[in-house]
Amino acid sequence: MITAFDRTAVEVGAALALPSPKARELVRQADALHTRLPGLGALLAAGEVDYDTVAMVLDRTDLVHEDVMAQLEAALLERVRGWACFSRKQLRDAVDALVKEVDADAVKQRRTRAYDQRRVSVAAEADGMAVVRGTMSAEDGAALDTRLTAIAKKVCACDPRSLVQRRADAFKALTLGEPFGCMCGRNDCPDALAATPVASTPVGSTPAAPPRQSLPMGRQVVLNVIASAETVTGLGNAAGYLLGYGVIDAELVRELARDATRRLVEAPRFEERQALTYRPSDALARFIRARDLTCRFPGCTVPATRCDIDHTTPFDHEDPAAGGWTVPWNLACYCREHHRHKTFDTGWRDQQLVDGTIIWTAPTGHEYRTVPAGVGLFPGLGRARNSAERRRVAAARQRLHRHRDASTYNRYRNQQARDEVRNRRWRNGFRGRYLLFKGEFAHNAPSRSPFGRFVNDPFEPESLPPDWHPPPQDRADPDEPPPF
Template sequence: MFEDSATGALTAMIADSYRQESALIGRRLAAVAELLGRRTSEAEAEDPDCGYMIVTGLQRTSAEVAAAMNLSPGIASALVADAEALDSRFPKVMAVLMAGETDWRTVQIILKRTNLVRDPSVVAALDGRLSAGVGRWQSWSRKRVVDTVDAAVRALDPDAIRERESAEDKRHFDVVPVGDGTAKVDGTLDAESAVIVDERIASLARGVCPQDPRTLDQRRADAVAAMAKGLALACRCPACAGADTPTPTMGEACGARAVINVIADQFTVLGAGDKPGYLAGFGVVDAEVVRRMAERATLRVLTPPSVTPEQMKRYQPTAAVERFVRMRDLTCRFPGCDRPAERCDLDHTIPFNHVDPSSGGHTVADNLKCLCRQHHRLKTFHDGWRDLQLPDGTVVWTSPTGRVYRTAPGGVELFPRLGPPACVEPKPRRRNPSRERDRRIVRTREKNRALRPVNIAHRRLESARKHEIQNRKDGNRRRRTALLMARHRRSATPYLRWIDEPDQPEALPPDWRPPQGPDEPPF
């Protein structure tokens, strides 16, 4: 069928068919919900108190759906219940599914994680919030979707939080023999203890050399016994087989100290808010759990770290940069991957230039992201995948066939303060045009009052200067005219002595001032 199709066309076919499948599932669920409504109306018409009927509307619908889709009764009933919940509780999310902008797996997570919410106003608020963001979750892993939905539920419905916290009362730890020389270990722990145990087992499993013949699952299983005995996990490779049995160190004998990271809002830690936190390696935890762990924890303010020019030219990031990037991303940033950030490498989006570090690829938070070892190698050694990291931490991936995927950092999604400041629309300034006009008039009148005497003095001075220049020009002209008309030598007559005087300059110096008369006010 696809022998003559290009590779990019195959990828496009996969994506388009998945989108069409999601839209088709949405239409199917809408049809199931409509059928349920009609069968329920029929049952209510037969008996208003149809809850005690032998064959209810739900049972009638489930039977028809099971026959039409060749499903078992239990699966058909679950499908009808999901259709009813989606149609009555989350119509906006259902519209997104019918448009093919999300998938059925994500919608199932929403239905499952919100089944404890019963307040219609809270359900409506969740419907609006989740439908607005579900279209951006295309590249998210299942765990990340669960964390985001749980955070929204905890923020809007405290009663649902308390119901979920009651699950801690069911914690247990059982060892059940299975009869073939092994036993099954099963239990339920609180979130903090579970993360500590998991981290300790993982540390022991990683402590053997690479030549150990056991798989990772086998090493983790053997690490449980080593942890219980306070010993390091013994390596089983031929080179280490003859080594002495590991002896417990002081830290191992008393239990090694495990370091776990919790991200929470400042108001939650101080008891002024109930916004949930995030336990690294586990997921979203309630505010009370955060405060309980904060009582004996070292607190740090998680802010974008400052990096000196020398530090950004080093390949290894500083401890502050590494901590911020891991807490910002929470998981591997490749589309669909949910490996915890604590088990990921830090990748330079713009490759670090080992020859000339100052030319680019700096070791700063804006150029670093978490990638698990598998996807780190894929990005580094496969020329087909390209990535671009935006200032807000979003990574834009381009596949070998040219398809584009966007992954946003999980920490910013749960804690927006970890991201850059958002562009906030300026608030309109309250104005009163009438009062502003009155104030302008007052300022203008005051300015006129101050300038009036200055302008009067300036005009009088300019008038006096013009009058003085004109008088000098007139005097010089009369003198030259008198000399021209007198046909004799200049006489020493006292009445004509002014003729012998030199001409006056017809330009005045800048500091000239008119002479003051006895009765004239000073300028």
């Protein structure tokens, strides 16, 4: 069921180009300030409290019972102005203390809800790095912290990494089921003798560069990287794209591609019969995901690998030839949330152009335009053509090639004709002024100036005959120095 809250969040996300979680959070905060804490909202509008303070208060009071909200807000309004210099922790403790005074059960509910919302997220960071954030119970967090430190210390004193770096490597080893060992590089290192994965023993250690082990569940991690063939082979240095992360540099592309399985992604050449099937082929699906990179709804950043491939014009299962073909300009990546908003009639409409541009129309009538992100990074993923269109384009190119020389000469002749007429008018103008100044003596006293003897010549016609031709075009390089 799509609620009014869901519809509002989608419209806010499109208008502000925000991902869905951020848009939902803004709508939730606005609703709370309007219905639960209107006095705090008035202070925010007047600039007497900052947004971060308001966001903290809303987060810590969202489970307080409605019957005591008025009492809580009155206490908040008395004290919130004095919290301007509080740190985040001091502010959180102050709000929690107030909540405990008016509704002790809300504190218990917060703990239960917080545990239910435990999660791990990975976000892109600059310079080819990523940030891993996790939320878990306090005891589990303390145990993980102790475990990482214990693993990081099980190397010899010659290991070149800092403790912080070794903890990061230990976290990766625990997560991927890989071995963890010393990187000193010495043959006699006692911590480089064993090759037991960290996931199997508490203090396993391995050589500096052990082979990758499979995950304990028997599943392999698959990373999808899109890059040009020139970058992969070392002939170019254009950036690549790691799906789920973002842009990566050429050196990292080549490092990841060294032992990877490679597939060619290009605009697929399809026949009309292939367009009449509902499911896109593997090649077409790879092309669509590489072209779009993310969900095509405005502001959405869900990676294309986690999106559905949807027909912009619905596929006609009863008569496929009637419309909704499975072709690149009728397919796009939508995350499940925005796919639902389009499928269930919520007022959103999408229209896709032949170059992959999608025009979204909101229930309010506002229009938002999104372009495929992959085309900007990889121009080879541009518009795809069917066989008939490819033949038409090839014939047009041959026809233009045959007429290229004639077209080039016509452009040169037209430009020279314009210059010739302009020069004749300029010279005739000087002749007229010379005649005006000299009068009847102009013919008996010709000009002797080395720069203006053309005034002695008769007036030239200022129109050219149809058979006029310019002098032969000089194809010499104008920047070539003369032979001194």
